[in-house]
Amino acid sequence: MGVGREDCAVILVDEAGGASHNDSIRGIKYGANGKLFVSAGDDKLVKVWSTESWHCIATVCSEKRVSAVAISNDGLHVCFADKFGVVWVVDLPGVDETQAPLNKKAVPLLAHYCSIITSLEFSPDGHFIVSADRDFKIRVTVFPKKPLDGAHEVQSFCLGHTEFVSCLDFICTPDSPQGILVSGGGDSTVRMWDIISGSLLDTCAVGAKAQFESDTTEGNCSTVTDICTIPACTLIAVAIQSLRGIMLLSCDLSSRTLSVMKVVSIIGENFVPTSLGSSISGGLLWMVTGASKLRGSDISSLSRVKVISGFEKSSPDASEQEPAVLVDSEIPGGAKLLEKLQGSISVDEKVFLAAADAVKTAMCNLLIKKQYSDEKREFRKRTRNDRKSKH
């Protein structure tokens, strides 16, 4: 599962110095002001890029595979989480184009006890770093003034998900600069949290709704794969496994509730988005489906990008414009951009299914806990080495 999101019309990161990525990318993120971009994945390299020149300004080697990345709001620190539940931090020099890429060493910041961290996010005010894991947990940690000494003060734990937590995002409006945390998970829900107290504000069971909308009911495969809040309005776009399109939730900040606004379906293509990203200015939602590597498949191009527009106008007077999927030619950058992002303009239909399937298997293998029956557990105990030697 290599999910990427590109929400900027300038594309194609060039490789300037140092080793380039040579395995699946698991996490990418922009810094708060958009000047920095970080990418990391299975090749255990964390690369920080300047978005002005798309030069790599720092490469950090991780001991383990990286599962999530984030840049602190002041742009001074990069954090990345590995598959063993440790979040690492490395300080960045100022964005200096003239310097050669730096090879920095990361120090551990905090840890979830041996649990895969699925998402890492800074709060909008920069005071907290939020990490989500496979053990149903969301941890809110105070981001210290000297992060290299470790982050020891836990503000809260957001507990309520009944399966792995897959994604995090913040709703941030002028009224609530602190931001409200939203999370999606394997329990087919989107939940809203107060990070200061860790209390659950509302739960929206999107899985049930998605099953209803998409007529293909294939059991319980309505895991929330990604969520993305749309800036400047209180909408949350939700990508759900087996839903051909996205679900839009609206968040009522005064009553602190979530409700399903509508489902934007993608008609004509088997497009199940696996990753979402919103543009800061244009009111566009970019959707990607794809897989970087597929076993036993000869398909070369494995990604498809689609865009939804029309968010700003939908909230005040809905009659004027509704969120709608853009046809390829309407996408900023047009066919040229799509060709670069996707590899080719037209993508084989079976790619979609293969990609959606790959994401599903990857999530299953990694995140869902294995359930053994009592008999099986007893059997495994019986074949244990230390028992054998005694009898």
Add this chain to the structure above:
Amino acid sequence: MWSDVKLEKNKAKQTPLKHSAALHEEAKDFCFLASLILSLQREIMLQNKANPTINKSTGLPRKRFYRARAHSNPLSDSHFPVPLSPSHVDYSLHYPQLFPSSYRSDGSKKIEFADIGCGFGGLLISLSTLFPETLMIGMELRDKVTEYVKERILGLRVANPGQYQNVSVVRTNSMKYIPNYFEKGQLSKMFFLFPDPHFKEKNHRRRVISPHLLDEYAYVLKVGGIIYTITDVEELGEWMKSCLQNHPMFESLSETELDADPVVKLLSTATEEGQKVARNGGQTFQAVYRRIKPASQENS
């Protein structure tokens, strides 16, 4: 006795059949139990329905039915139920006399002491009468051992009406699920007595005291709360001490404070493991630290 484990392992390489003093002690336990069984045999035969794992005269469980291996893998996926959050912990299951209805109302008493890796529960039992007004819980990963402690508490409650109502035990992996049981600042004492030393360096991340886990313990402990650790393994004792010493949210207790604290004396005397160490004339290493508000937080 953990300090023997390493010895045992080293010895095993050369002379696999050699017994250590600890094993002899266990054998003595067995002999004692065996004689007890003989003397009680008739009684048991008369009451066929009676549970053989319970000692008829004391009503307490018999340890021989609850022996388990000393190690348990804290990294494996858990299959036991875990409360969704601290508000989902059903106090009526643990303290039926104090909480008759299913869920406690807010503001009522909460658990204040946690014995992490309580083993056979010796410390809990001693603390129960020393702090009769405080709710305390033992957390143990090994299923059989938890069952033993559960039976032991039930037995004690029957034998001593009105007492031992404030102790309970739960089978859980405290390294993973501490935040599911306790709210921020809920605990005033945490105990880590004779934990698994995990000698190999690659297994150090399985140690129950580690720099990152201390962040979580600091979260559940209130300011002024105390963390008690003791071990008979010098190497582990140093490790635990240095972890606590280097953590900005813990400070060590002074000698006079240690002397004044009645709980400190229990660390080496109340637990089964501690008694075993004392019988064999072993050394113990303790570290007792207080949760403090770190200097960086003082102005906030």
